[in-house]
Structures are given as structure tokens and as C-alpha cells.
Amino acid sequence: MEKDGGLGLEITELRLGLPGREEEGKKKKNEKKRLFSEIDDDHEEDGSGGDYQNSSSEGGCIGGDRKLAAVVGWPPVCSYRRKNSMNNNEGSKMYVKVSMDGAPFLRKIDLEKLKGYSELALALEMLFGCYGIKEALKNGDKSEHVPIYEDKDGDWMLVGDVPWEMFKETCKRLRIMKKSEAKGFGVTPKGSLKGYIEGVTN
Amino acid sequence: MNYFPDEVLEHVFDYVTSHRDRNAVSLVCKSWYRVERCSRQRVFIGNCYSISPERVIQRFPGLKSLTLKGKPHFADFNLVPHEWGGYVSPWIEALAKSRVGLEELKLKRMVVSDDSLELLSYSFPNFKSLVLVSCEGFTTDGLAAIAANCRLLRDLDLQENEIDDHRGQWLNCFPDSCTSLVSLNIACLKGDINLGALERLVARSPNLKSLKLNRAVPLDTLQRILMRTPQLTDLGTGSFVDEPDSEAYFKLKHTISKCRSITSLCGFLEVSPHCLPAVYPLCSNLTSLNLSYAVGLQGSDLMKLIRHCVKLQRLWILDSIGDDGLCVVACTCKDLQELRVFPSLPFEAGPSPVTERGLVAISVGCPKLHSLLYFCQQMTNAALITVAKNCPNFIRFRLCTLDPTKPDADTMQPLDEGFGAIVQSCRRLRRLSMSGLLTDRVFLYIGMYAEQLEMLSVAFAGESDKGMLYVLNGCKKIRKLEIRDSPFGNMALLNDVGKYETMRSLWMSSCEVTLGACKTLARKMPRLNVEIMNENEVEFNLDDAQKVDRMYLYRSLTGKRKDAPDFVWTL
Numbered sequence: 001m002e003k004d005g006g007l008g009l010e011i012t013e014l015r016l017g018l019p020g021r022e023e024e025g026k027k028k029k030n031e032k033k034r035l036f037s038e039i040d041d042d043h044e045e046d047g048s049g050g051d052y053q054n055s056s057s058e059g060g061c062i063g064g065d066r067k068l069a070a071v072v073g074w075p076p077v078c079s080y081r082r083k084n085s086m087n088n089n090e091g092s093k094m095y096v097k098v099s100m101d102g103a104p105f106l107r108k109i110d111l112e113k114l115k116g117y118s119e120l121a122l123a124l125e126m127l128f129g130c131y132g133i134k135e136a137l138k139n140g141d142k143s144e145h146v147p148i149y150e151d152k153d154g155d156w157m158l159v160g161d162v163p164w165e166m167f168k169e170t171c172k173r174l175r176i177m178k179k180s181e182a183k184g185f186g187v188t189p190k191g192s193l194k195g196y197i198e199g200v201t202n
Numbered sequence: 203m204n205y206f207p208d209e210v211l212e213h214v215f216d217y218v219t220s221h222r223d224r225n226a227v228s229l230v231c232k233s234w235y236r237v238e239r240c241s242r243q244r245v246f247i248g249n250c251y252s253i254s255p256e257r258v259i260q261r262f263p264g265l266k267s268l269t270l271k272g273k274p275h276f277a278d279f280n281l282v283p284h285e286w287g288g289y290v291s292p293w294i295e296a297l298a299k300s301r302v303g304l305e306e307l308k309l310k311r312m313v314v315s316d317d318s319l320e321l322l323s324y325s326f327p328n329f330k331s332l333v334l335v336s337c338e339g340f341t342t343d344g345l346a347a348i349a350a351n352c353r354l355l356r357d358l359d360l361q362e363n364e365i366d367d368h369r370g371q372w373l374n375c376f377p378d379s380c381t382s383l384v385s386l387n388i389a390c391l392k393g394d395i396n397l398g399a400l401e402r403l404v405a406r407s408p409n410l411k412s413l414k415l416n417r418a419v420p421l422d423t424l425q426r427i428l429m430r431t432p433q434l435t436d437l438g439t440g441s442f443v444d445e446p447d448s449e450a451y452f453k454l455k456h457t458i459s460k461c462r463s464i465t466s467l468c469g470f471l472e473v474s475p476h477c478l479p480a481v482y483p484l485c486s487n488l489t490s491l492n493l494s495y496a497v498g499l500q501g502s503d504l505m506k507l508i509r510h511c512v513k514l515q516r517l518w519i520l521d522s523i524g525d526d527g528l529c530v531v532a533c534t535c536k537d538l539q540e541l542r543v544f545p546s547l548p549f550e551a552g553p554s555p556v557t558e559r560g561l562v563a564i565s566v567g568c569p570k571l572h573s574l575l576y577f578c579q580q581m582t583n584a585a586l587i588t589v590a591k592n593c594p595n596f597i598r599f600r601l602c603t604l605d606p607t608k609p610d611a612d613t614m615q616p617l618d619e620g621f622g623a624i625v626q627s628c629r630r631l632r633r634l635s636m637s638g639l640l641t642d643r644v645f646l647y648i649g650m651y652a653e654q655l656e657m658l659s660v661a662f663a664g665e666s667d668k669g670m671l672y673v674l675n676g677c678k679k680i681r682k683l684e685i686r687d688s689p690f691g692n693m694a695l696l697n698d699v700g701k702y703e704t705m706r707s708l709w710m711s712s713c714e715v716t717l718g719a720c721k722t723l724a725r726k727m728p729r730l731n732v733e734i735m736n737e738n739e740v741e742f743n744l745d746d747a748q749k750v751d752r753m754y755l756y757r758s759l760t761g762k763r764k765d766a767p768d769f770v771w772t773l
Contacts, residue, residue, distance in 0.1 A: 072486075073279030073686070075604055076546055076635075076661070080336065080362040080390070084471070085497055085547045099253060105736065105751040 071126060072108050094168060100128050101145070111168045117160055124176065139202040149174045211237045214248035221246045243267060250288060250312065251731065254760045255296035266305045266617075267331075268293075272312035274709050274754055275659075276684055278336065281711055281752070283401060283670020283735060285767045286382070288312045292765075298325035306331040308358075313337070319344030323351035329359035329380075329697045336365040346372035350378075356384040356409075367393030374399045378406070385412040389438050389469060394418045407742035414438025417471045422450040428457045430589040437461075439469035446476045459483040466494035468518075485510030489537075492518040493697050494544045501555065505530045518542040521556040521577060528560030532567025538575035554578060554604060558585035558611070565592035573598040581638055586620025590627035599624055606662040606687075611641035615639055622647035623657075635659035645669035657682040671692035674701050684709040692719035699726050707756035718746025720753055724773035730760045732773045733766070 027075040072095075075087075107127045114120050124147070147159040151170045159167070159174070215238055218224055228238040243266040245258060250270045259265065272288025290312045297304055304326040314337050322329065327588070329352045342365065348358065349372060356536050373396050388395070404427050411434060415424065419440030428434070446450045465486050473496050488511050493499065501524045506526070508514075514535040521543050523531075531538065541564060543556055556578045561587050564571065572595045581603055600644055601621075610617055617638035624646050625631060636644065640663035643688060648655065649672035656679055664670070670690040673680065675696065682705065691714030702708060702723075717734065724732040735752040762772040 073276070074606060074661075075578075075602055076279050077545060077547065078278035078336065078362070079280055080364065081494075081544065082547060084495060086545070104748045152269045184586075 016079075071123065074108075096149075096171055096173050098124065098127065098174040098176070101178045101181060103128060109174070111171060117162045117167075124174075128176065144179055145176050146179055147174065147176050204607060207588040208233075208237050208764065215241055219244075228312045240264060244306075245269070247271070249756050249758075250290070250293065251763050252706070252756060253759065255293045257759070259296060259300045259302055263302070265302045267308075268297075268306070269308040269310075270312060271310045274684070274707060275311075275682070276686065276709055276711070277311055282687065282754075283767075283769060286735070286770060287763065289765060290314050294318045294322050294325075297663065298322075300325075303328055305329055306333075308333040309337055310334070310335040311337065313339040314344070316340050316344035316347070320347040320351075323347040327629045328354060330354050331359075331471055332356060333359040333361070334359045334363050334497065341366035341717055342368045342372045346375040349373070350377065351437070353377075353380065354382055355380060356382050358383070359385055359387040359412075360390050360486075361387065363390050365391060366404065367391055369393040371396055371399065373403060378405050380407065381406050383407040385411045385436075386410065387412065387414040387438065388416050389440075389471070391416045391418070397423045401426055401430070408433075410434065412466075413583070414469060415440035415725035416634070417441055420444075421454055421477070425450060425454040425457050428454075430462055431461055432461060433463055434461060435463050436466040437464050437469070438467075438492075439473075440471060442470050442473040443476050444474065444477055446474075451477060451480065455480045462487065464488070466490035468495075468497070470496035473498040475499055476766050478503055478507060479718065482507070482510055482593045489513055489515040492516075494518040494520055494542065495518070497546065501527050509534055511535060514538055517545070518539040520544050520546050521554045522546050523560075524555035525560035525563070528556065529563045529567075529722055532563040535568060537570060539566040539570050541568075541571060542575040543577055544575075544603075545577040558582045561585060562588050565589040569593060570595070573594055575600045575602075577602045577604065579604060580608060581617060581620065582610045582612050583617060583620035583623075584610075584612065586617065587623040590620075590623035593627070594627045596624065596628040596631055598633040599628065599631060600633070600659070601637060602635070603638045606637050607639045608637075616643070618644040620706045622651075625651040628656055633657045637661060640667050642669040642672070644670040649673050652677055653679070655680055658684070660685040660688055662687045664688045664690060667694035667697075671697055672700055681706045683707075685711070685713060687712040689714055691715055695719050696723060699723055702730055702755060703757050705757070707754065709752075711752040713750075715750050715752055715753055716746060717748045720750055721773050723748065723755070729757055730755050730758070731762060734771045734773065735770065736769055 011081055095108045096111055097106045098109050101105045109123055109127070110118075111120075114123060148156050149167070149171045150173045151157055152172060156175075162170070209362075211234065215224070215227060218227055221244070224238060224242060228235045229720075239261050241264060242262045243264055245265055245267070246269045247253060248257065248271050251273050258268075270290065272290070272292060273282055273286060276282060277286070284420045288311060290309055295318075298321055304322075305328050307322065307329075308331075312514075319340055322332075324347075326758060332348060332352075332355075340363075345358075345360075348355065349726065355376075357546060376399075384407075386403075386407075395416065397419065400415075400419070401423065403422075403639075404413065410431055413427070413431065413434060413436070415427075415438055417440055419427075420442045421442060424439055428437075458480055461484065465476070465487055467481065467484060467488055467490070468479075470493060475498065485507065490507075491511060491514055493504065493507075497520065499520075499522065502520050504519065505527045508517075508530055511517075512534055514531075515537050516533065517531065517538060517540070519527075519542070523543070528543075534757055543560075545554060553578065556576075558578065559580045561576055561578070561581075569592060571593050574596065576596075578601070581601065609615055610620070617636070618641055621634075621636050621640070621644045625634070629651075631652055634652065635658070636649070640664045645664060645668070648658070655677045658673060658677070658680060660683075667690055669688070670685070671694050673683065674694070684707075686709075692708065695710070695715050696719055720732050720734060724730065732753065732755045734750050735754070768773060
């Protein structure tokens with residue numbers, strides 16, 4: 001479970017780096033590694049803080065790598081090489097824009113690289129540095145944010161209702177909306193997406 | 203030196219060849235400046251927006267060879283929006299109007315149009331050499347113009363460009379009278395080419411030393427070509443696929459064994475592993491081997507090949523080679539100077555078989571190593587410290603852990619100490635790129651020890667403005683600094699604004715820098731172009747507290763550029 005009651009404020013604070021990075025050094029250093037221990041499905045989040053010993057030590061877990069693949073420009077391989085190094089030339093990209101209420105600029109994410117909603121949550125966390133996103137996907141009622149997406153028909157839908165493959169096909173852009181905005185929006189923020197999240201630790 | 207007539211000075215300056223040395227010479231006094239500029243033939247412009255073509259032409263009337271670079275380096279990784287700029291047309295137009303007898307043009311990360319290529323081909327009767335690296339915007343029609351009109355063409359070298367292939371007959375456009383080719387690299391062309399035209403072209407090019415083919419050239423054509431070019435030193439194969447018992451393969455093996463001059467081998471864009479033994483006879487002479495596009499080869503194939511390559515100095519390879527394969531390299535390639543290990547893509551298919559173990563082995567076996575690009579699954583401080591001790595001669599050191607904030611795999615500590623050891627040991631280090639979990643401490647080390655550092659790439663690293671400050675204050679020779687997704691902000695940016703005029707450029711994306719700070723910087727330093735890029739619908743409002751998505755600043759004598767697209771705002 002998420003420790004840190006103080007996290008309530010930090011949810012809305014925009015941090016541009018990876019979670020856990022803090023300019024004033026207020027946060028403990030282990031929070032950075034905490035993100036990655038959450039990715040590793042084998043580890044229980046024990047919230048013990050401390051040092052880096054708790055993070056997963058297998059040489060980087062697969063889920064972590066996939067989440068990173070969705071971030072633009074990582075790993076830093078030049079685009080010509082990327083296009084020409086695919087074994088069977090499956091380089092199909094599904095870049096969609098992601099906006100978050102309160103953030104001054106958008107990010108882009110490659111849905112093709114992600115295998116499911118939990119990886120999406122993790123990738124969003126990495127981009128917007130905000131634990132609240134995972135909260136939102138796990139338990140819609142508690143979080144301040146709700147993730148929605150615009151589908152091919154131009155309708156705004158709640159993320160998580162449809163199977164992942166269908167979502168990938170139909171999602172044109174994503175928005176992490178503040179619940180307070182949702183009321184006038186015609187999207188019910190209720191309903192948890194637990195069913196579609198595999199292995200996200202508590 | 204005032205006593206010497208200009209001709210003597212000029213003769214002396216002929217021996218001064220490097221750009222930097224010539225730049226230094228021109229600063230000594232007015233007469234040296236004058237003699238130098240009139241005798242200069244080769245000019246290098248690291249940022250095409252730093253100066254106008256007219257001014258270059260005016261200063262160097264004897265210009266024969268021009269190198270231009272356009273987009274910032276991070277454009278390679280899709281961080282620069284598509285229409286950002288870097289157009290070569292103003293340069294070619296200005297040169298065409300002038301009396302410059304251009305002979306060589308080398309472009310990197312620029313946008314080149316067919317019209318520009320055509321203009322180039324008509325305008326300079328002595329034009330000999332065209333090298334395009336990571337460029338885009340042109341098609342095979344532009345190449346056809348070059349082929350048709352450049353009578354003395356010696357080099358046509360196309361490296362990793364995005365070329366629209368019209369599958370025309372552009373190779374046919376080389377006239378029968380064209381016999382001057384020395385170097386032809388068409389590996390990045392995606393479409394079919396006229397194989398007969400290629401063979402005929404090669405047959406009438408007795409000086410051909412370097413030939414790099416594209417995917418469309420099959421094995422049997424390669425064999426026929428190699429029959430005609432026993433003098434070839436540099437070969438890039440196209441498709442290297444056939445049945446192992448085919449006649450074509452048998453003939454190829456025989457032909458290759460006669461090519462005793464080949465010292466550089468690349469290509470294998472498509473390859474059947476069982477065909478690879480055909481090149482074994484070449485291996486003992488190879489000084490350069492690039493198999494980084496040969497996705498069809500497994501680690502075991504690579505190991506078998508490399509065991510023969512005892513003279514290798516340069517190796518570009520995929521991480522499928524694995525740590526074990528790198529141990530083979532370490533045992534075999536004692537003269538190795540440059541190593542690049544690229545990730546197999548898609549990299550999320552599984553952990554990379556390359557770790558710190560391979561790098562340590564290389565450092566033990568290859569003490570002459572001075573250039574490294576290494577993508578790996580994990581790294582440790584202990585390994586980096588060992589590498590630093592074994593290889594103190596690094597000039598370029600680029601390490602990329604596939605997870606950008608991965609700590610030391612053994613101790614879970616940041617990799618500060620490891621990279622610190624590298625900069626402390628390698629006093630000649632000019633280029634550094636780091637990854638893994640990194641705090642401000644690594645920047646402290648860089649500022650303290652990396653005295654020769656000219657280019658630094660930072661991603662997902664550091665904790666506070668102090669990190670960036672250490673680098674800006676400590677690295678006296680830094681010229682290019684590029685930073686992404688790191689918590690550096692206004693305080694670091696504005697601490698020493700004069701510093702940026704001593705540098706070529708600074709890139710910061712997804713950092714903590716605000717619009718207000720960028721405006722302040724632009725105001726204080728009128729000879730810097732401070733560009734803000736905003737590609738999105740979020741209204742780029744004038745709130746100074748707003749954080750900036752992408753900032754690219756560079757020194758320039760020409761002021762704000764006129765070809766910037768809407769989403770680029772020069773402050």
C-alpha cells in the first residue's frame with residue numbers, strides 16, 4: 001500500500017523527472033527506486049524506506065523495460081537505426097498525446113510498446129511523476145484524477161472499460177483529468193479499473 | 203613574422219590543417235587573418251544557424267570544401283519536431299551565386315531538397331564529393347541530377363538518410379564517361395536498383411575503393427561486382443542470403459578469397475548465417491567491422507566470425523553478441539580502438555545479454571580502446587572503476603543502461619563513483635554520455651576532473667541545480683551540453699550567462715526551466731538564439747512561471763532565424 005499520507009499534496013505537484021526526484025532533496029532517495037520495485041510484480045511494497053537494497057535486483061525486469069519503451073526517444077538509438085533494425089520490421093508506432101490537467105505541456109506515449117493498462121499506468125507515472133495516476137487506475141474513488149481518452153468517434157471515455165487491444169486501436173489521445181472537472185464532462189469518474197490491472201501491487 | 207611576404211606565410215599555413223588551429227592562426231594579427239582567410243579551403247560550420255552563408259563566402263573566397271551541421275543531436279531521438287529547420291538550400295543558393303569553386307560538401311542532420319541537389323549539380327564544374335549523413339527531404343531524383351551532371355564525381359556517400367526512393371533509373375544517369383568514382387555508398391536506399399546499371403558503373407570505375415550496397419543487391423550480383431573490383435578496400439554487402447549449396451554462393455566464396463585488399467566490412471542488412479563463412483578469408487585483414495544492422499546473426503555466428511579478426515581496430519555490433527562474445531573480442535582484437543554495442547530492437551523483448559561483465563573483459567583485453575558506445579542491461583561502479591584503470595585513454599565514452607535510472611546492479615547505489623572514476627582517469631576525455639541512477643555527485647566529479655570535456659549528454663540524472671552548475675563552472679572546454687528529463691532549473695541556467703557564448707549550444711528538455719528565465723537569458727545575451735519549442739495545442743501563454751518543454755540555445759552572428767516554424771519561438 002502507498003505509504004505517506006503526505007502524498008496527497010504531491011499528487012498535484014508537477015514533477016518533470018522520474019518520480020522520487022526532488023530538487024530540494026526533501027523526499028527520501030528511496031522513492032525513486034520505489035517506483036521500480038512497484039513495477040516488479042514479485043515484490044511486496046513494504047514501504048520500509050531506507051536504502052536501495054529493496055529494489056528488484058534481477059537485471060531489470062521486463063515490465064520496467066516495456067514501460068520505458070513508451071517514452072519518446074529512449075533508448076537513445078537514432079531513428080534511422082530503429083527503423084532498420086527491427087527483425088521483422090515491425091516498427092508500427094501508436095504515438096498518442098497525453099495531457100494532464102495542470103501540466104503546462106503534453107507528452108507523447110507509444111501505446112504499441114505497452115502490453116496492458118498496468119504498464120500504461122506506470123508509463124504515465126514516469127512521465128508525469130505522479131503517484132496519483134496509479135491510484136486513479138486502481139481505485140477511482142480515492143484519487144483526485146481520472147484518466148480519460150478520446151476515441152475514434154471523438155467521444156471521451158473512461159480508461160479501462162474495454163480490453164487493452166481494443167483500447168489501443170481506438171484511443172486517439174489521453175487526458176488525465178481532475179475529478180473536479182469531470183462533473184461537467186459527461187464521464188462518470190466512478191468505477192474502479194481493478195479488473196484490468198494485472199499484478200499492480202497494493 | 204611581419205618580415206615574411208604573404209606567400210611564405212601561406213606556405214607555412216598549408217601545413218596547418220585542423221580547423222581549430224587555423225582558427226587560432228587567424229586571430230594572431232590582421233595580416234595573418236588576411237592570409238589565412240584567402241588560403242583556407244576547408245571550412246567546418248558546426249551549426250548552420252550560427253552564421254550566414256554570405257559571410258562565410260565573403261571571408262573564404264577560396265572555399266573548396268564545406269561541412270555543415272543542422273539539427274541538434276537530440277533530433278536523432280525524435281525529440282526535435284519534424285519541421286524544425288536545418289535547410290541547406292540557402293547555403294547552396296548562396297554558393298551557386300558566388301564564385302566559389304565548391305568541390306566537396308558534407309552535411310549532417312540537414313534537410314536537403316531535390317532542387318538543391320540539382321542546383322548543386324549544375325553550379326560547380328569541379329564538384330567531386332557529396333557526403334550526406336542523417337539527412338532527409340530528398341528523393342532519388344535528386345541523386346539522378348548529381349549522377350548526371352557532376353562529371354568529376356569521386357564520392358557519393360549516403361549514410362543513414364531518409365530518402366524517398368522513386369525506384370527510378372537514377373543509376374543509369376551516370377554517363378558512360380563517368381569513370382572517376384572512388385566511393386559509392388547507397389546502403390540506405392530502400393528500393394530496388396537497376397542491377398545492370400550498377401554492374402556497368404562499377405566496371406568502368408577503376409579507382410573504386412569503397413562500395414556499400416543496399417538491401418536490393420543480391421548475392422550473385424555481389425559476386426559479379428567483386429570480380430570487377432579486386433582493388434576494393436571497403437565493402438558493404440547488401441543482401442547476403444542464399445542456399446549454402448548454391449552455385450552463386452560457391453562462386454562468391456571463391457571471388458571473395460581473391461579480394462585481399464578489403465580492410466573494412468559492413469552491411470549484411472539481410473543475412474543467412476550459413477552464408478557468413480564466405481567472408482572468413484577476409485577477416486584476418488579487417489581493421490573495421492560493422493555488423494550493427496545484421497539482425498539475422500546470433501551471438502554464436504558473431505563469435506565464430508570475430509575469432510578470425512585479429513587486426514580489428516573498429517567494431518560496431520549488436521548486443522546479441524552477449525558478454526561471452528565480448529570476451530572473445532577481448533581475446534582476439536588486441537588492437538581494438540573503437541567499440542559500439544547497439545541494442546537489439548525491440549529491446550523490450552527481453553533483458554539484454556550484455557552487462558558490465560563484457561565491458562570489463564574488453565577493458566582487460568583491449569587497452570588501446572579510446573571510443574566506446576555501450577548499450578547494456580546493467581552496470582556497476584566496480585566495473586566502471588576497473589575499466590577506468592585499464593583504459594585511461596578514452597576520448598569518447600558513452601554508456602547507456604536500457605533502464606535510464608538503474609542503480610549499481612550489485613550495491614543498488616548510484617553510479618556516481620563509477621563515472622567519477624572514468625573522468626578522473628581519462629584525462630583526455632572529450633565526449634561523455636551517462637545513464638543509470640545518478641545524483642549531483644557525478645556532476646561534481648565531472649566538473650572537477652573532466653578538463654577536456656567538450657560534449658556531455660545527460661538524461662534522467664541529477665537532483666538539483668547544483669549538478670548543472672558543477673558542469674558549467676568546472677568544464678572549461680564544454681561546447682555542447684544536452685540535457686533531458688533532469689531537475690535542472692533557472693538558477694543553474696542563469697548563473698553564468700556569458701558561458702553560453704563560449705559554447706556551440708545548450709539543449710534542455712523536460713527540465714525545470716521556466717519561460718521567464720529563458721526570456722531573461724535572451725535579454726542579457728543578444729548574441730544567443732534562445733529557441734523554445736512547443737508543439738502542442740496547450741496555448742503557449744505568456745506566463746513566465748510556465749515551465750518550458752524544450753529549449754535550444756546557440757550562439758549566432760545572424761540573429762533570429764527567418765525559417766523557424768510556428769511552434770518555435772525565438773525569444
